[in-house]
Amino acid sequence: MHDKIHLNMGSGGLASRELLEEVFLPLLGNEVLNLLDDSAEIALGSERIAFTTDSFTVHPIFFPGGNIGTLSVCGTVNDLAAKGATPVALSAAFTIEEGFPIADLRTIVHSMRDSADLAGAQIVTGDTKVVGKGVMDGIFITTSGIGRVLEGLHIFSGGARPSDLIIISGTAADHGVAILNAREKLGFNPEIRSDVAPVHRIVERISHLGPQIHAMRDPTRGGIAGVLHEIARASRVTIKIVEDAVPVRPDVRACCALLGLDPLSIANEGKLIIFTAPESAETVLECVRKLPEGKEAAIIGEVEAEPYSEGSPPVILETSLGTRRFLPLAEGEPLPRIC
Amino acid sequence: MKPSTISDNFPDTPSKRNNASKARLLLERLSAHRAPATLMEVCGTHTVALFTTGVRAALPECVRVISGPGCPVCVTPLETIEKAIGFAHRKDTVLFCFGDMLRIPGVHETLESARAHRGARVKLMYSPLEAIEYARREPDQSLVLFGTGFETTIPIFASVLMRAREDNLRNIFLLSAFKSIPPAIKALLSAGDSAVDGFLLPGHVSSVIGVEPYGFIAGEYHLPGVIAGFEAADMIEGILLLLRMIDSRQPEIKNQYTRFVPPEGNPRARAMIDTVFVSRDTDWRGLGTIHNSGFALRDDFRRFDADQLMDFEIPPVQEPADCICGEVIRGRRTPVDCTLYGRSCTPSHPIGPCMVSSEGTCAAFYKYSR
Numbered sequence: 056m057h058d059k060i061h062l063n064m065g066s067g068g069l070a071s072r073e074l075l076e077e078v079f080l081p082l083l084g085n086e087v088l089n090l091l092d093d094s095a096e097i098a099l100g101s102e103r104i105a106f107t108t109d110s111f112t113v114h115p116i117f118f119p120g121g122n123i124g125t126l127s128v129c130g131t132v133n134d135l136a137a138k139g140a141t142p143v144a145l146s147a148a149f150t151i152e153e154g155f156p157i158a159d160l161r162t163i164v165h166s167m168r169d170s171a172d173l174a175g176a177q178i179v180t181g182d183t184k185v186v187g188k189g190v191m192d193g194i195f196i197t198t199s200g201i202g203r204v205l206e207g208l209h210i211f212s213g214g215a216r217p218s219d220l221i222i223i224s225g226t227a228a229d230h231g232v233a234i235l236n237a238r239e240k241l242g243f244n245p246e247i248r249s250d251v252a253p254v255h256r257i258v259e260r261i262s263h264l265g266p267q268i269h270a271m272r273d274p275t276r277g278g279i280a281g282v283l284h285e286i287a288r289a290s291r292v293t294i295k296i297v298e299d300a301v302p303v304r305p306d307v308r309a310c311c312a313l314l315g316l317d318p319l320s321i322a323n324e325g326k327l328i329i330f331t332a333p334e335s336a337e338t339v340l341e342c343v344r345k346l347p348e349g350k351e352a353a354i355i356g357e358v359e360a361e362p363y364s365e366g367s368p369p370v371i372l373e374t375s376l377g378t379r380r381f382l383p384l385a386e387g388e389p390l391p392r393i394c
Numbered sequence: 395m396k397p398s399t400i401s402d403n404f405p406d407t408p409s410k411r412n413n414a415s416k417a418r419l420l421l422e423r424l425s426a427h428r429a430p431a432t433l434m435e436v437c438g439t440h441t442v443a444l445f446t447t448g449v450r451a452a453l454p455e456c457v458r459v460i461s462g463p464g465c466p467v468c469v470t471p472l473e474t475i476e477k478a479i480g481f482a483h484r485k486d487t488v489l490f491c492f493g494d495m496l497r498i499p500g501v502h503e504t505l506e507s508a509r510a511h512r513g514a515r516v517k518l519m520y521s522p523l524e525a526i527e528y529a530r531r532e533p534d535q536s537l538v539l540f541g542t543g544f545e546t547t548i549p550i551f552a553s554v555l556m557r558a559r560e561d562n563l564r565n566i567f568l569l570s571a572f573k574s575i576p577p578a579i580k581a582l583l584s585a586g587d588s589a590v591d592g593f594l595l596p597g598h599v600s601s602v603i604g605v606e607p608y609g610f611i612a613g614e615y616h617l618p619g620v621i622a623g624f625e626a627a628d629m630i631e632g633i634l635l636l637l638r639m640i641d642s643r644q645p646e647i648k649n650q651y652t653r654f655v656p657p658e659g660n661p662r663a664r665a666m667i668d669t670v671f672v673s674r675d676t677d678w679r680g681l682g683t684i685h686n687s688g689f690a691l692r693d694d695f696r697r698f699d700a701d702q703l704m705d706f707e708i709p710p711v712q713e714p715a716d717c718i719c720g721e722v723i724r725g726r727r728t729p730v731d732c733t734l735y736g737r738s739c740t741p742s743h744p745i746g747p748c749m750v751s752s753e754g755t756c757a758a759f760y761k762y763s764r
Contacts, residue, residue: 057507059511061506061510062506062510069742239521239524240524241520241521299414314520315439315442315752315753317446373448374446374447374448374451375413375414375417375447375448376414376417376418376421376447376448376449376452376626377418377452378448378451378452379448380445380446380448380451380762380763381762381763383761383762
């Protein structure tokens with residue numbers, strides 16, 4: 056590993072994993088943290104509580120479909136949801152650069168309240184720090200959240216099993232492409248909006264299936280590919296994804312094609328990946344599709360019989376031609392190509 | 395559950411379905427092919443698309459596709475990378491470059507590490523047009539555009555310089571590492587040791603230069619070439635057309651990608667290139683100097699030449715030991731022949747240029763075919 060922090064160590068790809076494994080886990084590791092799930096599950100008496108935290112920095116702060124406030128609430132709510140929990144209470148800590156417009160802050164906080172209302176959670180504690188001009192850029196928000204794990208659900212990244220079917224709750228790559236389009240003024244369809252939204256209702260809808268749900272993640276940084284690699288590794292399984300089955304908006308696909316980016320490696324902020332026992336897949340799909348945020352849900356692949364083995368590809372993509380190839384994990388920040 | 399049922403859950407568009415079924419149909423015809431043939435593609439987008447679409451894996455064993463010098467990152471000489479790093483370190487100077495140049499190792503550092511650890515000023519650009527606004531906003535900064543790519547990207551850089559001249563912007567400069575593909579193909583063929591039976595020619599570049607510049611491939615070297623698009627069906631059709639011409643010994647340059655490539659290309663874009671640039675000999679990493687394959691600024695635009703800002707020395711450069719990128723770019727060897735490949739040289743820790751660029755042959759092999 057490098058001797059200094061690199062930008063791509065925060066990108067959710069291979070470099071992030073190296074940092075985690077070489078710095079944080081050796082010093083902080085314990086049986087809960089080592090699971091590396093989106094949320095930690097802890098027992099308080101007979102209650103199972105999910106607990107999570109996340110820091111948010113985004114450019115631009117306001118983007119089509121949301122802003123840093125929406126993102127900071129939905130991100131934490133979704134980390135709880137992916138653990139099978141329904142959100143209860145959130146905290147919010149703001150680090151703000153001197154000179155930041157109060158009107159903008161008000162808009163951001165307004166969005167946070169709206170998102171928290173949508174998620175049925177309250178922001179019950181918080182903190183504000185202001186730093187001198189130029190020390191940082193604009194505003195960073197850190198949120199934490201606790202949620203109640205729904206009865207019957209036991210969700211771990213390590214829970215996937217052979218023959219499970221894999222479901223995504225909607226179209227891939229909307230958030231990452233919307234941000235890129237807005238930040239770099241690429242001039243693609245301004246209708247490409249971030250998908251930022253809470254996904255807890257999806258989890259509530261399928262919770263009655265209990266032990267049939269084996270693993271869930273929200274595919275943020277690193278995209279679907281990142282999440283599938285993590286689940287394959289944690290569950291010691293191999294995964295096959297069918298390329299044509301992954302729903303991608305045509306304009307998002309075109310934008311990715313032009314920039315040489317893979318929609319499967321681009322961030323989402325309002326999607327859930329669900330691993331379910333095959334006999335329940337149709338029921339899951341029906342339940343998810345009944346919600347407006349899940350109407351484009353699709354079965355995108357399955358867990359194969361072949362066990363995981365270090366050094367061989369854990370995630371395979373089946374192309375439209377029916378051939379198979381390795382689906383790589385993003386190396387770092389996705390870089391657009393030259394032509 | 396069978397894969398077909400998985401696909402059935404996705405409401406895809408009729409055009410997408412047609413395309414996939416066309417690809418399968420063409421593939422069936424291709425699978426009947428028996429005579430061995432080696433084809434070369436000369437476009438980074440083809441390198442990657444052949445893997446990602448699955449076409450490469452679906453080809454019959456007798457058809458071998460190798461990658462030529464089609465990745466602009468891979469063919470940019472180490473000296474030029476060092477120059478770019480030098481500009482990025484220069485006082486009151488900012489280097490604008492495309493994303494895939496950031497991680498190429500120079501002698502001591504990459505542009506990315508120079509920025510992270512030594513405060514070099516490097517800005518990742520999505521379009522060179524961003525330079526105009528920046529140059530206006532920061533009149534005390536010198537802005538150096540790292541110009542990399544083929545005829546597809548050159549017209550945009552030309553338009554930036556034309557605009558800068560009109561608006562009398564004095565703080566925009568260009569480090570030109572632009573290249574042209576046909577002279578490189580000619581250099582490969584004239585070396586005489588090529589085992590290539592036909593060329594899959596680049597779709598994007600040809601939309602600017604048209605069909606004519608490839609004429610010598612069939613005319614002088616009696617080999618076929620097909621300009622092809624990037625969908626599975628395009629590439630398979632291109633390969634089929636090549637194999638037919640090889641079998642019939644009637645080499646021609648054909649255009650499969652007619653929906654984007656008019657025979658004459660894009661004369662307006664070429665006129666922009668001609669307004670600003672003139673052909674010059676230039677160095678290609680792995681191939682050496684190739685006659686008239688680069689682009690120098692014309693006299694009227696000479697004042698934008700970044701070389702005049704060079705108040706620094708570049709360290710002596712040496713290609714990394716044991717790296718065979720040069721041979722890979724020539725299509726003589728494949729990445730797996732390299733002792734570094736997959737061991738000390740991976741996309742996270744690249745040694746040679748073909749592993750850095752997402753369109754480099756080594757990176758594509760490593761990512762999709764292990």
